[in-house]
Amino acid sequence: MKLTIQYFAGCPHWKLADQRVRHVLRDLARSDVKLEYQLIDSPEEADRARFRGSPTILIDGHDPFASEGQPYGLSCRVYETEDGPQGAPTEAELRRLLSRNLPA
Numbered sequence: 001m002k003l004t005i006q007y008f009a010g011c012p013h014w015k016l017a018d019q020r021v022r023h024v025l026r027d028l029a030r031s032d033v034k035l036e037y038q039l040i041d042s043p044e045e046a047d048r049a050r051f052r053g054s055p056t057i058l059i060d061g062h063d064p065f066a067s068e069g070q071p072y073g074l075s076c077r078v079y080e081t082e083d084g085p086q087g088a089p090t091e092a093e094l095r096r097l098l099s100r101n102l103p104a
Contacts (some may be wrong), residue, residue, distance in 0.1 A: 001030075004058040006038045008046075011054035011076040013087030021057065024094045033098070046073050053077030055088055064097055065089060 003021065007014030018037075025033055040051045053075045056063055065079060081090045089097075 001032060002034045002036060002058075002060055004036045004038055004061075006040055006049060006051055006056040006058065007054040008040045008074050010074070011087075013076055014055035017055035017057060017088035020088055020091050020094055024091050024098055028095065028098055030098060040074065043074055057089065057094075059097070 003025075005014060005018055005021065007017075021035065024030075025035070038049070040046050040049055040054070045051070049072075050063075051072055051074075052063060052066060052070045053073070054077055056077060057065065076087060078085050078087065079089050079093075081093060083090060
């Protein structure tokens with residue numbers, strides 16, 4: 001599985017997402033996951049990459065947190081979590097998502 005964190009340099013939330021993703025991968029012993037980073041540095045690239053804001057977490061190219069009508073662009077993304085709005089998904093949300101995607 002490939003997990004990509006898309007971000008832009010002006011948003012600090014991607015570091016929180018990275019920390020949470022790494023912690024969950026370590027807890028789940030997910031050595032099968034290749035973690036990559038993609039810097040989005042222009043509005044044109046944001047459109048091409050279908051970048052919904054920083055951080056965007058892709059699993060095998062799919063954004064599991066995307067909602068219909070969410071715009072593309074260079075902005076900090078806000079995630080609606082069970083703990084209220086945050087700059088990254090919670091570890092519990094990431095754990096549920098990555099547990100569902102365990103290899104057979």
